[in-house]
Amino acid sequence: MEKSSSLPLPPISKEPEQSSHRDYAIKTRPHAVGSTGNRIELCTNHFNVSVRQPDVVFYQYTVTITTENGDDVDGKGIGRKLMDQLFKTYSSDLDSKRLAYDGEKTLYTVGPLPQNDFDFQVILEGSFSKRDCGVSDDGSPSGTCKRSKRSFLPRSYKVQIHFSAKIPLKTVLVTQRGAITPDKSAQDALRVLDIVLRQQAAERGCLLVRQAFFHNDRTYVDVGGGVRGIRGFHSSFRPTHGGLSLNIDVSTTMILEPGPVIKFLLANQSVESPRQIDWIKAAKMLKHMRVKASHCNMEFKIIGLSPKPCNQQLFSMKIKDGEHEGQTREITVYEYFKQTYTEPTISAYLPCLDVGKPNRPNYLPLEFCNLVTLQRYTKALSGRQRASLAEKSRQKPLEKMKSLNDAMRTYCYDEDPFLAGCGISIEKQMTRVEGRVLKPPTLKFGKDEDCKPCNGRWNFNSKLLLEPRAIKNWAVVNFSFPCDSSQISRELISCGRKKGIVRSEIDRPFALVEEDPQSKKAGPVERVERMIAKMMKKFPDPPHFILCILPERKNSDIYGPWKKICLTREGINTQCICPTKISEQYFTNVLLKINSKLGGINSLLEIEISCSIPLINKIPTLILGMDVSHGPPGRANVPSVAAVVGSTCWPLISRYRAAVRTQSPKVEMIDSLFQPIENVEKGDNGIMNELFVEFYKTSRSRKPKQIIIFRDGVSESQFNQVLNIEVDQIIKAYQHLGESDVPKFTVIVAQKNHHTKLFQAKGHENVPAGTVVDTKIVHPTNYDFYMCAHAGIIGTSRPAHYHVLLDEIGFEPDDLQNLIHSLCYVNQRSTTATSIVAPVRYAHLAAAQFAQFTKFEDIGENENIPELPRLHERVESNMFFC
Incomplete structure (x- = not known):
């Protein structure tokens, strides 16, 4: 019998914690390879070297x-x-x-x-x-x-x-x-x-x-x-x-x-005239770019712009002849170039480029400067x-x-x-290499309906949600005035009823809140605050759910502040949309996200329901997905965001909770998995404390005896750090909760940023969904394989590259590959197999969403890393990232 665990509310031990550090070596390839699936002849972009x-x-x-x-x-x-x-x-x-x-x-x-x-x-x-x-x-x-x-x-x-x-x-x-x-x-x-x-x-x-x-x-x-x-x-x-x-x-x-600098600035700022250029933005954009000057055919690096326009910017010039030789006189850049070369016309009233040194400016009129060819653009797109x-x-x-x-x-x-x-x-x-195409897992929907995906895809139009959640006490807020909020709410209700949410469980929205026209000129944070205040006047209590209509389909400035306030301060589940075309398919996809966020289940794998997942169904197993999101290029002071999602409701492998923290910019190793005892007063024992307690609460009061880690975003040079830093922190967090034993670990790095492609040897289409390669082009000694779980519809598929760094659980190759393949089918917001396992995808989504929280915060170069606000208790266990 398993002993009772102290995981949910452990007493804080004042005794020195036992040493948990282990030195793990990267696992070598087992003698066996996978054998399940149908054989397929492939070729790959590797060329043999003799x-x-x-x-x-x-x-x-x-x-x-x-x-x-x-x-x-x-x-x-x-x-x-x-x-x-x-x-x-x-x-x-x-x-x-x-x-x-x-x-x-x-x-x-x-x-x-x-x-x-x-x-x-x-x-x-x-x-x-x-x-x-x-x-x-x-x-x-x-x-x-x-x-x-x-x-x-x-x-x-x-x-x-x-x-x-x-x-x-x-x-x-x-x-x-x-x-x-x-x-x-x-x-x-x-x-x-x-x-x-x-x-x-x-x-x-x-x-x-x-x-x-x-x-x-x-x-x-x-x-x-x-x-x-x-x-x-x-x-x-x-x-x-x-x-x-x-x-x-x-x-x-x-x-x-390449070409004239003025032409680049007009295109970069989407303006028609040089007089419309924002020169503060231009100075930041042009810094460190290289130009060739047409009057002397030489190259320079831009360090900034002149304080004044070309026809007003003075400099001291030595007089070279006459009675005043050797003395200096003040002259404008405009006059100098007019006398020495040719008159600047277009750029006479524009700033000059400074191509000198910090204490020794060297000014060139804009129209004489052209951006050189093959010059990298390293700023964020x-x-x-x-x-x-x-x-x-x-x-x-x-x-x-x-x-x-x-x-x-x-x-x-x-x-x-x-x-x-x-x-x-x-x-x-x-x-040439031989691959295998794994059979897709069977999915379960409402009314015990089965579905066998075809080439990594399935249709939800005629399906019912497996566990639908009620949509009550909700509102629609509209930041996009051309949209008809009333029609959108009616369409969502109609779609919900078709998907199995009974009439009594889905109400009409309590309020339809439109943004005031005068608010549209305010900044993103202020617009959100005004909308929240206006909405709250119409609600006696905070709504359980808000459907938010955004003005732009992607990268809306409203998104980050809206999510931050709703999830951290107000504790309200929210779904953002920007429908360009209203259809049943569109609202079906929206409803999948909403149901997941409200705690429902859209579908499960048949092997979850039948408890037939090898090595997992009988032993409590926690599955982790880990990722770190870094700031955009050109913003070195933006903190990185670490996100870890952990599975809940064992023996299911489709439900997850996320824990997110900030850390130093560009740092890849997660440093907040376990927080020392002295941080207890802050209410933060680290990421793993949240996930261990959630697992215990949702898994029949069982503690995890096995932990499977899927780590995204690390290179081969960092594999040992994952094993000997991050795993060590997870063990410490586990033992800090009053546990003396150590779970068994299987640690897998999932890489998407690599350069191996797979092609069918016969045929012009992408490789089928479920294609696996674990021979010939894999690492000579380490345990890795390639899997293309998804169907490539556009362009060329890129397989995921999985590296098994540690396997104390002891999976057979077929069992591990089938588990990973199955985990590509459990993404609750998708009707296709994902290109990488759902826990990694969820961690990426959670990190990216929290990164939006700091998008409009001005972070100084020498400031401490700002702490992210914690999720409100009403939403902290939900799949907010779906």
Whole structure:
């Protein structure tokens, strides 16, 4: 018999807690592989790599670059040019060995150089000794003919090369399972090979973004706002169960539309005239962008804008002739350029670009400046831009396969002299692999109706909700004046009755509240506060549920403040909509979300109802989904939001509760899973305390003896941190609640951001829903597999990549794969299988929703991480994230 648990309201122990730390090692691949499902022939964007000289050893050297005066030089800007010139000048000294240079401080060779240390003097023709060519506040105009000529004089650099390490190539040549466990040497050898790929791309003049490269050609998509999505290729070497392979994938990055800066600003701010430009926004947008000046054909980096317009901005210019030679006089930027070059006309009344240094401004009129080509745009895209990019950049499977095969033929990776020196050759055809298509789980709806999804999809139109919840004491609030609130409420009631909510359980809304016209000009937070106040006047008590009609379909400014106030302060369940087309299908999808938030169940898996889930149905098992949402690009001070969802109502695997906290910006490891004893006074023992207590309350007073963790958003380099930091915190939280034992853990990382694609070997459609691959292209020693649980309707499907880091529960491969497949069918707001397990998807939704809470809060650079408000007790256990 299981002993009674102290989980719900544990006494706080004052005794020192026992040590719970364990050192976990990443699980190796079991001997068995999955066998269930129908076999299917696939090909994948991995290309087999053969190595004829496996005993090759790479020699690593450290590179130091200085000027003639001994000043350090950052290799990023000039390093590749220097290395090219060094090789041309001193090839014989280097024994004619090819160099693989990372562009900064490290280079590699195949075999050793003649000696361990070198000191070279390298002269670069045409290097710029000065980058001034505007007008400067140092007392003289820069950019005169004399200065321009002097800028193109040759310049000498000192390059020191020092031996640092040997890296055997054979460490990555794992051809049989378990032959070698890849270690740091293997990662270093892969890094060398990947650096060669980057060097190839750099020599072709490509834009490099990590392991992706982009050409300046016409393969771009215009997403508006002066921004383009440019298509290129990701390429990297990967060790796989079938040997070394080259993984190539189509990749897209954002670049600025090259051309006049003024044209970019007009497009970026969606205005027609320069006089309409918001120059405060423009200064933030332009900072760090690179421009080429048309009057002197030189490049500069923008640091800001001038305080005054071009025709008013003064600077001190030295007089060069006459009786006042050597003295200075004040002159405007406009007058200087009019006298020296040509008259600024369009930009005479506009600010100038400052391309100097913080204490030494250097002003250029806007119309003389053009954004340079292949310049990355790293700021956050708007919702409209993201939608446009997704629509225009997607490729059907056949089109993507053609792009990848063409790239292999065009770029001839293995013809590189460095790779050829290693005896490396790469097949030009995609790797063939055998997959399996798992059978979909059976779903249960109202009136005990069964449904077998077809290719990951099912129709809810003729189905009844399994456990419908009453919709009473509710209201409709309308921030969107063109909508007919009354019609929307009638349609929702009609749909609810068709889905099994009986007439007595769904009332007409208590109130229809329209926003006052004068409120539309207020800020988002104030608009929400006014609406709440207006609504409360019509309600004797707070409503149980509110249907909120938003003015914009996506990324409405109202959404974050509305959710924050309703969920944290008022304790009201709420559903936001913005119907562009009213239909029964639309309201069916809305009703699925509403029923879930109110505590209902739309459908369950047949294996849940029959309690036939292997290893879970007999032993209390908690399933966790964990994710961290980071702030948008360009806002480094925005706190990250960590969300964990935990299953409830064991033995069900379809019901979840979320717990959310903020943490330091850009930190991926969740640091609030367990809070020390001294935080009890704040009422916060950490995320896991909430989830453990909820599990106990909803699972017949049982404590979890098994915990399955699905962790999203971490890279391979962070796997050990998940095992030895996050799991340790969960154990501490468990023991802090008065438990002496430790549950068994199964820890799985779920990745969507990878570059492996699966294609049908015969046929032009996406792979079927339920496709699994656990051989050949998987990791040589670690336990991982690919699963495409969903049906790809648009573009090319991307499978989820699951890494099993730990499995103390002891799942057989088939049982684990079928469990994961089933968890893609339990998302209560969906009528399709999701591309990743529902707990991870829920955690992502919860984190994203809470991230909206701080969207309009001004967070200073040095301020502490703001704490998120806690959910109101009336909604804290609900699936608010649906």
